Amino acid sequence: MNVLKTIFIGGPVGLAHALREAWIARRIRSTATLMDRERALHREHMAQLRAELDALCNRQVSSTARATSFWKGLS
DSSP states (O other): OHHHHHHHHHHHHHHHHHHHHHHHHHHHHHHHHHHHHHHHHHHHHHHHHHHHHHHHHHHHHHHHHHHHHHHHHHO
């Protein structure tokens, strides 16, 4: 019914405009979906990097503590 109404009111130009608007709306939805996927992937990757950074910081603290106790033991 919408297609017939569009043709009746706007003629072929109205139909072309409606098709273009539908195409643009579909592209917007598709782009939004892709952006959501990329955002989720980015968050996952950042969580992995933060975990790796935390592990490295913990190793550094542990190493510093061992070195401190070693030098205190010598004096």
